[in-house]
Amino acid sequence: MxxxxxxxxxxxSFTEGVGDNDLRLPNNCRGWADRVAEELARxxxxxxxxxxxxxxxxxHRIIDEQIEPALAMNPTMVSFYAxxxxxxxxxxxxxxxxxxxxxxxxxxxxxxxxVLLFTGYNVPLSPLLEPLKLRTAIYNxxxxxxxxxxxxxxxxxxxxxxxxxxxxxxxxxxxxSTPGHSYMAKKVLEVLGAPHSLTSPTLAVPRPRTFTENIAxxxxxxxxxxxxxxxxxxxxxxxxxxxxxxxxxxxxxxxxERLGTARAKPQLSSRFS
Numbered sequence: 001m002x003x004x005x006x007x008x009x010x011x012x013s014f015t016e017g018v019g020d021n022d023l024r025l026p027n028n029c030r031g032w033a034d035r036v037a038e039e040l041a042r043x044x045x046x047x048x049x050x051x052x053x054x055x056x057x058x059x060h061r062i063i064d065e066q067i068e069p070a071l072a073m074n075p076t077m078v079s080f081y082a083x084x085x086x087x088x089x090x091x092x093x094x095x096x097x098x099x100x101x102x103x104x105x106x107x108x109x110x111x112x113x114x115v116l117l118f119t120g121y122n123v124p125l126s127p128l129l130e131p132l133k134l135r136t137a138i139y140n141x142x143x144x145x146x147x148x149x150x151x152x153x154x155x156x157x158x159x160x161x162x163x164x165x166x167x168x169x170x171x172x173x174x175x176x177s178t179p180g181h182s183y184m185a186k187k188v189l190e191v192l193g194a195p196h197s198l199t200s201p202t203l204a205v206p207r208p209r210t211f212t213e214n215i216a217x218x219x220x221x222x223x224x225x226x227x228x229x230x231x232x233x234x235x236x237x238x239x240x241x242x243x244x245x246x247x248x249x250x251x252x253x254x255x256x257e258r259l260g261t262a263r264a265k266p267q268l269s270s271r272f273s
Contacts, residue, residue: 003076004046004047004048004076005040005044005046005047005048005076005077006047006048006049006073006074006075006076006077006250007036007037007040007047007048007049007050007075007076007077007078007079008049008050008051008052008070008073008075008077008078008079008113008250009033009049009050009051009052009053009078009079010052010053010062010066010067010070010078010079010080010081010082011053011057011062011066011079011080011081011082012053012054012055012056012057012058012062012081012082012084012085012240013053013054013055013056013174013175013239013240014053014081014084014118014175014176015031015032015033015051015053015079015081016029016031016051016053016054016055016240016246017029017030017031017032017033017034017051017053017181017246018031018055018170018175019031019169019170019172019175019176019177019178019180019181020032020176020177020178020180020181020182021178022256024256024259025246025254025259026246026247027055027243027246029246030178030181030256031051031181032176032181032182032184032185032188033049033051033053033079033185034049034051035181035182035185035198036185036188036189036192037049037253038253038255038256039185039189039194039195039196039197039198040194040253041252041253041255042197042255043194043195045252047252047253048250048251048252048253049247049250049251049252049253050070050073050075050245050247050248050249050250050251051245051246051247052065052066052069052070052245052247052248053066053081053245053246054240054243054244054245055238055239055240055243056085056238056239056240056241057082057085057238057240058082058083058085058086058089059082059083059085059086059097059100059101059104060100062082062104063082063100063104066245067104067107067108069248070108071107071108071111073249073250074111075111075113075250076113076114077113077114077115077116078108078111078113078114078115078116079115079116079118079188080104080105080108080115080116080117080118081117081118082101082104083097083101083120083139084120087120087132087135087136087139088132092135094135094138094139097139098139098142098146101142101143101146102142102146102149105117105146105150105152106150109150109151109152114152114153115150115152115153116152116153116154116155116188116191116192117143117146117147117152117153117154117155118143118154118155118157119139119140119143119144119154119155119156119157119158119159120136120139120140120143120157120158121136121157121158121160121163122136122137122158136158140158144156153191153192154191155184155187155188155191157184157187160183160187162183162200162201163176163180163183165203167179167203167206168180168183168201168203171224172224179201179203182198182201183200183201185198186198186199186200
């Protein structure tokens with residue numbers, strides 16, 4: 001008899017699904033992890049899925065708040081993406097970040113679950129933030145080493161050329177768009193060796209933009225996204241401080257075609273608040 005798949009996703013906005021908007025779902029988003037769970041469930045209705053990721057979480061909070069509840073579910077598969085928000089900090093102790101990350105992977109791997117890790121991507125935020133590329137490259141080198149050391153699966157996001165297209169990104173330029181999340185789900189399923197029906201997104205050729213339009217878009221981005229983000233950093237708060245995990249307990253996968261127009265009721269747990 002085939003063992004039941006119990007998939008638990010851990011992390012921050014990348015795994016929560018920010019950028020892939022869906023008002024029918026908890027926290028108003030869907031994301032690659034939901035899409036992976038949906039495809040797995042289409043081929044095996046016994047699949048169970050939980051997503052403990054919360055936007056804005058840095059590595060230490062992901063470790064403190066998500067790993068123990070995840071392991072208590074006796075998962076067979078755990079996806080772990082963490083550290084992206086740490087890389088955006090003005091001051092960063094990279095050695096400590098990597099040490100804590102590796103300890104977390106070791107802990108999850110010891111549970112017997114199959115572990116899925118991710119490299120980071122050089123998100124095309126702005127030429128002003130190009131120094132982040134070096135941090136991400138160092139981070140990725142260590143993620144690859146850790147994946148090899150502990151025998152985990154690795155989704156080498158850094159190598160996916162399709163993400164050079166700005167349409168794979170949401171307007172905030174930091175989170176993947178719906179096509180981006182869909183493509184990420186496809187790549188994850190390929191790494192898992194799982195059957196699926198997802199295809200690569202077909203993006204229409206955009207109209208070339210003028211210099212003036214580019215300047216106006218940059219100004220709108222700074223006002224709409226960068227300004228509020230900087231204010232939150234100064235105040236020491238996060239966009240996810242008042243949110244809970246979208247799917248805090250293992251449950252049957254909610255297929256989108258069965259949602260209709262009714263919005264799913266979030267089952268939030270106070271331990272993730």
